[in-house]
Amino acid sequence: MANNNERSSLMSVIASSSVGTLIEWYDFYIFGSLATIIAAKFFPAGNDTAALLSTLATFAAGFIVRPFGALFFGRLGDLIGRKYTFLVTLVLMGGATFLIGCIPDYATIGWFAPIAILILRLLQGLALGGEYGGAATYVAEHAPAGERGYWTSWIQTTATLGLFVSLMVIIFTKESLGAEKFEDWGWRLPFLLSILLVVVSIIIRMRMKESPMFAKLKDEGKVSTNPLKESFGNKANFKMVLLVLFGATMGQGVVWYTGQFYAQLFLLNTCKVDSTQVNTWLCIALLLGTGGFVLFGWLSDKIGRKVIMMLGMALAVVCTKSLFQRMYAYASPAHKTEITEKATSEVKMSLAPKSTADSLKVTKTVKFYTDGTTVTDTKKETIFADTASAAAKAFKQPSPAKVVKLGESNKWPIIWSIVCLVVFVTMVYGPIAAFLVELFPTKIRYTSMSLPYHIGNGVFGGLVPLIATLMFEATKLNPATPSGDPFAGLAYPMTIAMLCLLIGTLVLPKNVNHMDDNQEG
Amino acid sequence: MLGLYEGAVGMGIAAVCAVLNFVTIPANISNLIKKALGVCWILLAPYAAVAFVQAGLAKMNAKGATSAVNTQWVILISIFLPIMVGLAIHGWYSVKGEYDTTEE
Structure with a gap:
């Protein structure tokens, strides 16, 4: 158990790391949440080249650049240290986000606008790829043995809180300015706000010290000279990277994206619920469910990380469709009595x-x-x-x-359904940072854990909205369901979660811990 | 394949997996299951890769497909194929006993 001084020092480490990571998620989500407005301003409709650039901004940032960022910054973090690397990712993310808010639109500066947006979005993806692994590693390397699940769970809350803050800022700005002004120029404010948050976070992070485990490794001259080769060229480590991807992060990614993002899309696009109502209810659900990250992180220190993650995945596979059916029942006018x-x-x-x-x-x-x-x-x-x-x-x-x-009577049943989905997310995501960092040795930890994390989340998770929508659209071709099967899209994430659950349960080790070994062989 | 999670099969697999997390499977049985699953992953990887490429090509060749749609699928296919190679390698490692339980 950490004593009072150690706990206070740990809390300052957690606060400084978490605030920066939260801001990075905020920056990343702001773009996604305002994608429709950005598309209208920077990627004019009816123009093929603009549509192509828009597609690149959407897909390349998540699917290619994020894993590439994980490799690039992971390598850097294992070579020069965690502290400086995730300081760079923060500056990159904050700078790119701020500039997105500054760039004049297509009508003003022509083709330079969409090209600049594309470049800045790619930089955002690159920075995000490097940030999470650094923050999780940095916090875990400060935390005492037996409490890593609890301490790293604070980092895990940042992704959800980042989404929460981005939605709140958008709702607040839109409500304050009115829809017309918001669409005209107000959408820039959430991007510009980022620079203030980033400056504060940089000042805090500058005061931080290097992680003690990495500092010790450096003092002993045992830092890896080629982290990429040691991570993926070494069979013993590479097989763990593959196992982590297929037995943990792949399922975690789809459960996460289904619970938070697809639920939002489902209410907006399939049920056609008013966007302010959906975003507000999602915010309430996120707020209610977020405590689960810390609870399950703490519990993972007591009963094991794997068991909680696998139970979360099993619950998601069993209950997700019923929860979406419940939301649909409350949201669809077909189940209501018209006056x-x-x-x-x-x-x-x-x-x-x-x-x-x-x-x-x-x-x-x-x-x-x-019902109103x-x-x-x-x-x-x-x-x-x-x-x-x-x-x-x-x-x-x-x-x-x-x-x-x-009507108001539908509010809480829908919110509680989302809360249940968020609880599954917290079960699979809460303990995973501690689980990942303990699987890999210090000298290649940043690189080894970042890549499977970002493939699992960025690729498998990031594909959920696209593939689920394609599957929903495909059911409209069936004469039996001309308006489509609203739940068809769930087949992709839940099948992936089920396969991951199978691999994770049977193959994932329960007790591998390289952090408490005599370091670094 | 997609849709397998629905109904009794999916619920059953999820429930069995949930229970298995609380029990210790004898090493010889566990290793046998890992090898059998390894064969499944080796077969699934090329099947999923071909299915994904076919779906992508169908979208790209569809009437009215734009360069944006083509780019989207080229990106998706180029990132998905190496992942399927990874799944096949994971299956191969399982069959070779790289993930075998040695304790007990």
């Missing part, structure tokens, strides 16, 4: 944009339900003055936009 006499419909005619003769007909229909839910359908039709013109023939009328504003 037909209250329904309203109004039609507005105006001049179509960029036209002097064509009209725009906007039909807004509002339906009311007994309202469903607003907005249909926009362009009525051409010359219906025989080529433009009229080629024009495709947009699909009606539907927004469901749920």
Whole structure:
């Protein structure tokens, strides 16, 4: 047990590491949460090159650059030390985020805008790839034996809190400025705010000392000369890297992305629930569930890390679909009673944009339900003055936009469903930092743990929204389900989680701990 | 393959795995299961790789596919294939007994 002085020093290590990591997650999520606005400002619709750059910004940052960042900064962290490496990742992330908020849009500076955004987003991915492994390693190398699960669990909270803070900042800015101003220039504020947070975090991190385990290794001249070769060229270590990927991080990644991000997308896109309502409820659920990281991290010190992670994965496989069905039951108007006499419909005619003769007909229909839910359908039709013109023939009328504003009685059942999903996330994610750092020796720890973590999360987890959406869309081709099977998308993450659970349960070692060995052979 | 998690099969596997975390399986049985699963991973890796590439090619060759869609799938395939090679190597290590339990 750590004494009072050690605990206070540890708390300062945790605080300084966690704040920086939280800011990095905040920076990364801000871009994702504001992707629609950024796309409109920087990647003009109907332009193939812009769409290509947009795709690169979305996919390359998560899938290629993040694992590459893990290798690049992991190597650096094992060569020159943890402290300086994750200081660099923080500066890189903060600088890139701030600059995204400064860049004039496509309408002002043309092609330079989307190219600059792409480069900055790639830098964000690179920095994120290096940050987590450094922070987890740094904290674990300070923590006393038998308490690493508890202390590193604070680092684990940062990803969820980063999402929470980013959503709160967006909601607050949007509500303060109003939707129009927010879409015009207000969206830049969350990016600009990052520089303040980063400066504070840099000052704190500058005061930190190097991790004691790495410092000892350096003093003894035992630092690895080629961490990449020792991590992936050494069979004994490489097989552990593969095992960690397929038996732990792959499943953890999909459980995490399903619980936090796909749940959000599901409510927004499949159930068409109002975005402010979804984000606010998600924030409440994250806040309620986040304590689980620390609880399960602490518990992993007592009963073992593997058992908690595997139980979390098993629960996710068994319960996720039921929880999504429950959310759908509360969110879908199909399960509600409409007050037909209250329904309203109004039609507005105006001049179509960029036209002097064509009209725009906007039909807004509002339906009311007994539980306080309202469903607003907005249909926009362009009525051409010359219906025989080529433009009229080629024009495709947009699909009606539907927004469901749920009644208060639906709030808590949906929030509790998300809380359950977040609890599964905390079970698989809470103990994993301590588990990973203990699996690898100090001299190649940063490199060895970062790559499987970022492949598991960035690739397997990051693919959840895309593959789940593709699977949902594919079910619409089935004549039996013309509007699609809303739960079809869950097959991908849950099958991956099940395979990972199988490998993890049967192959993952229960008690490998290189941190308490006589270091570094 | 996808959808396997649903119904009794998925629930059963998850429940058995959950229980197995609390019991100690004799080393010889555990090692046998690891080897059998190793064969599964060796077979699954090329199957999943081919299925993923086929899905990607179908999307890329679909009517109206843009350069953005093509780029997206090229990125996904290029990152997914090495991971499947890793799964096959993991399976091979399992079959060779690299993950065998030696204690007891």
